[in-house]
Amino acid sequence: MIRFIIKRILLIIPVLLGISLLIFTMLYFTPGDPTIVIMPQDATEEARAQMRHELGLDRPFWVRYGEYLKNIVTKLDFGTSYTTRQSVSVELFQKFPFTLKLAFLSAIVATVFGVILGIVSAVRQYTIFDNLSTVIGLAAYSMPIFWLGMLLIIVFAVNLRWLPSSGVATWKGWILPAVTIGTNHIAKIMRMTRSSMLEVMRQDYITTARAKGLEEREVIFKHAFGNAFIPVITTIGLTFGQTLGGAVVTERVFSIPGIGMFMVDSIRMLNYPVVQGAVLLTAFSFSMMNLLIDILYAFIDPRIKAQYMKKKKHKVPVTAKGAVQS
Amino acid sequence: MSTFLEVSNLKKHFKTPKGLLHAVDGVNFKIDEGKTLGVVGESGCGKSTLGRLIVHLHEITDGKIFFEGRDITNPPPKEMKILRKKMQMIFQDPYSSIDPRMTVFEIIGEPLKILNLYSNKEDYNKQIDQIMDIVGLAKRVRGAYPHELDGGRRQRIGIARALVLNPQFIVCDEPVSALDVSIQAQILNLMQDLQRDRNLTYMFITHDLSVVKHISDNIAVMYLGLIVEFCETKALFKAPAHPYTRALLSAIPIPSVHERRKRIILKGEISSPINPAECCRFAGRCIYAKERCQQEAPQLREVTPGHFCACHFAEEI
Amino acid sequence: MSLLEVNNLTIYYEKEQSVVKAVNGISFKLAEGETMGLVGETGAGKTTTALGMMNLVPNPPGKIKSGEVLVDGKNVLTMSKKELSRFHGNQAAMIFQDPMTSLNPIMTVGNQIAETIRHHEKLSRADAYKSAEKMLETVGIDSDRMSDYPHQFSGGMKQRVVIAIALACNPRLLLADEPTTALDVTIQAQILDLMNDLKKKYSMGMLMITHDLGVVAEMCQRVSIMYAGRLVESGDLEDVFDRPSHPYTRGLLSSLPSLNEDMERLRPIPGMMPDPANLPAGCPFCPRCEQRMEICQDTMPGNMEVSNGHFTMCHLYSSNKGGTT
Amino acid sequence: KDTPSASSGAGGAQYKDTLNVVIESEPSTLFPYDQNEFYTETIIKLIYDTLIYRTNDDKWEFTSEVAKSWEYIADNQVRFHLNDNIYFSNGEKMTAEDVKFSLETANTFTRVLFYKQLDKVEVVDDLTVDVYTFGPNPALFSNLAHPRSSLISKKYYEEVGKEGYARKPVGSGPYTLANWNTGIAIDVKARDNYWRGTPGTPNIHFSFVPEAASRSVEMETGAADIVTSPDYNDLDRMTGLGFEVVAKKSARIAGVFVNYGNVPDLKIRQALAYAIDYPAVVEAVYGNMATVADGIFPNTVPGYEKNWTISYNLEKAKQLVAESRTPRGLSLEVMSYDQTETSQLAEILQFYWKQIGIDVKISQNSFATVQKRQSAGDYQLYPMASQYGTLDPSRATYQFDGKIPTMLNLPPEINAEFKSYWDRGATEIDLTKRLAIYKEYQEKIVEQVVYIPIAHKMIAYITSKNVEGFYGAPGGITTLWQVKVKK
């Protein structure tokens, strides 16, 4: 298992390399001169050239890219922000925890509610509850997130005064943003859980479990849920990834100083090192999340675990001793 | 009678994550024109792979195939096209072996289109109608989609698709095992009729010994990628030489109240074809296994005239 | 009193577009220690019958329309949830066709066996585990494989595990739904052998569902032939196999290729089984029957006793036959 | 250290210990020279002092801060006399060396307003420095009064450098950084020995809310005492809810740059100006947070003249188009970028200009592109809100300075004229003469209609009723050091 994890982590490296090259190339060919933004408009062309030289913008593509990679690998240095002239890694690592936390919290909200609703509507298929939760879930999914966020603020912060409207200084501040994104994702997880659960409930082993005399509760939670959860994990991972990169709107509405807003602002300012860093960091965490999900798979599903551990003790069925003599 | 199809030392190895899978591992046999070779064996022993190799659905790892005396192991594309006309295959699963998005008419007509075997539209229609008539498909199902038809009819479509090219040789990969007995009998009869009328040569793959007995002239028994016994059908059922064949024969439940045979019940199950050891592959389950079986792989040899068997002790047991 | 008595069991699958009449009023009895074979083509309603006897028909769309299933005199169909939960596994157990899908892939086989035991016999976890180990050895698997997962077993071994689960609490009635269809002949022989041994050992009543008449000949004392949701013929093994009375049974027997005799051609039954969503008014076999009569077209034949304990649903044997067509 | 609550305790506990201020965004740094965000400058103003400052009234005159007096020694040399009792928050005394070091360091940062304008700074004695410019430089004072010219500690800077200063600033201002909870808040606490007196409130808590509507909500929920830059749509409601709206004239003006080179026909430029219903536009975009522009300088900048006489006259505009070289109308592009104000202006102006038969398209660009296109003169119409934070007329004309001829694509002779006005204005030390130059300069600009002023914007804050001593500064950089909040 450990070998597998290490192997998977090593496999992330080429992905990140590819992404860095991709985004570096994309931004390299983006029109626009960063000195336009960071220098006064009346700065002379010489001063600009000088600044470009300082920023290293005048060097050929491969030299720049090589340097960039080298600094990341050797010093974990993602370059210097053009606008603030601070280390990008420092700035990113200040912002990133907020985004990460938001992604985690909203994934938890979405998972808890999505899974519970999904199970119940699968078990009570075609009842009013089922239809209602499907419709409500879909409605939540269809709502533009900014609209939902603002509505929640008006209700819970302004009218009821239960929660702060913005900022995440206290744990209370996390509730609304997490619920906003979470609500948006509940529908996906709920539908996945529901269909997966329905699929599993059709299987013979469920009937077998029933035929053993187990109570319905046991059948659902001991036998059906574990199996039904496996495809749901993928969905959870995906929503997590989406939140990581796409919480811009929510961050904006709830004033969370996360990476999304930071990146968008940086794009406006042609602040490429920040954009590259943000994309790489996000991709890295997303990849790690996927790894985590794969490990989780292995925990839940012994078949998958077996693939990872094949080198160790794979029992070839044929070597079984038990056979009936005639 | 001339040798129609000959296979020599045919091998197919699949690369899998766990190692090299020896699906077919050096198989030799001959089929005469107009005859049926039955291939039996347990699940996973390489029957289908063998059949596919012969009709060139898999790339051949090693060995040679001769058809009507010519080497067709690696035919150039042009010759391949001609071969396709001569050799066809009927598949096991009547559900997945026909494209669900085509009508019966389209499915049967497709080979004609691809190989351009009709002169005009009329001819095209006529050929299809003819073949449908031959396999017993009523005209009114022409426009039907597969999902509207039952297994028996679907299997007839599969047969028609193969027959429309007027092949000489057909590999039948368990064509009746997915069907109920009453339908199975209908299809078997049809296939026999066709063979008689068109002088077809069959390679008939199955795991059902009673079917194979009914339809074949010769039988090859496969075990783990190898042919362990090969002879005339009658000979095999009269005097099976290989211990595996014996066990197989005795294991078949007979639908009769009066017959009770002594059964040989094998231990364990067929072992993995991945990197098999150099020994008799059946040794692990064989009740007669001796030391030699563990050390040396037996060759297929002629134990009595026309009766081949791959067992060191075929004569003794 | 017989162990099992099924009276007039009728089960439909009701769907929006159509009603599949899967089981249409079947009745039979099974004594303790007796094995009855239930034979029929695909879609004849065999599985549905078995599920109905366990009161496990998936609902929706399945509905048990009428009938009773008496096990030791108690009607399974009217049991409360609690009673059912005690009944299942303890008094009656079920084995499915495909061992690949009837085991929970993410639970160790040990736990799957022990679970049943723990549920029915108030045992501690450890004790349940111990008796599960014993059970596993009974079906011929080493007990050190208790903590393995289903995917680590081959098909035949999985089927053994399934049997172990079914027999874990000594049920009095075992419903085996094509337990060997998915297996190879040599493995099938092993499993049938095992089941025979266990049946003797536990002296339970068994309903063996299959479409393989050979298996029936090997395993059963009695046999029922099912066609389109009805038992068209039932009786002792010898009666049915040697003196088949229903034209369907006869057709079935003669369409089999035989290992012993050489026959040039098989004699198949023409046509195929009617769609259970659209059964004809009369005898469902009528369109395929070589001996059909006028009456068969629109009158459902009753259950006729042709000899002692040998019943047939065919107008050929009723007193008021019409003329042959 | 004594407890900060001492000051309020003495006053009968009627003042709060902490002032809660909501600003737009989190500062990227608290090092004064390397930023240009005025929400940051609000905090910088509390932590640092500048050499001089402007008065906290509506006259905005230069007043002493660190320098208690100054005089011109030569046209390019100003002597500053420093106060003696100024200490940095780390306890060190501020000396002339620090001032020299600060100004010379600041001179090297592009964002600082006198970037590369100082020739040198010389220490005369411990409390006297001479600042030399390359020539006469009347803008020097307004530049020095800006927070981006704050004074830092030489010794400390040499210890920690720019990065150290960014997160742990040391200044001589009334407050010192207490805690910076990244992403969440900045807390500053009052210094007990500040040389100008005791700050109003012991602690100030800054939180960051980028969305204007959300900032007002913070006020409503009672989480804030002062909110900066609210959305004008919220103001009426907030007043209704009993909050104080502080609105001031500002150094901001909104208008449209018209590229001479790309819209060479004066008639068309004039038509564009006449086609706008100024009061309606101002009302729609700014509510009552702006007045109709009557000059091309912000109404707070010295030299501001009411020289814009064009008003809405659709007939005249149409007539001008008819008289122009392209009487059938033409098609123009409005360059805009993704900022609410600019795009709203673009949208509403597009509507008016369409009415005189001009086919107007809006192009949405990134900020960087807009900047670049403006410099390159690659645009036709560019609505823009400008802010001249130093309140110096030379700053307010830098878009017309002729140094980058492409910017407005003026014909060479006009360009040269503009350039000469600008150069003279930027070097004339005598205020009266200087303002006279700007008056003429502005008339030239108006005459060419290369800029259509639209609104004199105001700057607004919302405060709770309990806030005392709050003053909104014209540049947008307010000082909070004397603000108190009643309990």
Add this chain to the structure above:
Amino acid sequence: MKPYLKKEQNEYGFGPWQQAWLTYKKSKTAMAGLIVFAALILVAVFADKIAPYGYDDQNLAVRFTPPGKDFIFGTDNFGRDIFSRIVLGSRYSMVIGAVAMSFSCIVGTILGAIAGFYNDIIDNAIMRFIDLLMAIPSIMLAISIIAVLGNGVQNVILAVGISSVPAYARQIRATVLSIKDQEFIEAATCIGSSRIRTLFRHVLPNCLAPIIVQMSLSVSQAILSASSLSFIGLGITPPLPEWGAMLSAGRPYIREYAWIVTFPGLAIMLVVFALNLMGDGLRDALDPRLKR
């Protein structure tokens, strides 16, 4: 099961599509989705006939008129009729959704089909590239693409389209792989069909069902993404009445003049909702498991 045949035995020829349609028709929610969607398409087609005003007709005298007789959805900060803007905006939102979807569908299908159908090397090359894109969350990818290309309708379409290519390609590849395993593909080879022909005649038509399901869902995703981009100012140029842009521009007025954001919000919600209901219905109708 052949549920729908009127039982005359010669009534054959219900193609898979008719079959699916018959199943689809049964579902009330799916039909509701379809009807709403069809209505929206009609609205988009006849937008200029329906809308009483132009999308940029300002009338500053009637700013912030609440919904009522004259303006059924009220007016916005420039006195523009919100109803007209939404009606006319349906063209932008739906066109963006549809074109972006078509783009990602075509590119994704080609990539996925090639990867799934051809050998290891091509498969690997394509899939590794897809993996790269997959590791970047799609909206972030879209933002980066906009950064390179700049604002504007075409670029938004391209960005949204590209960013959903990976998901498509993966899905199609998985489907192709599962179809490739079926015997009818071998049968095609056996009767002499070339690989290309097999791909186009047999594999792709059988992928159509999952593609269609995915399509209906990704149109809605595209509309939402585009509106998110507009929200952060990277989308459509004002005054074009794209719904996301309308929402974004209405932000400051949400408290006082809620209708300015309510209606565009509802409009987006309605399309997305309808499309998802349709997607669900299609999924059920086209589910291969229901065949047989």
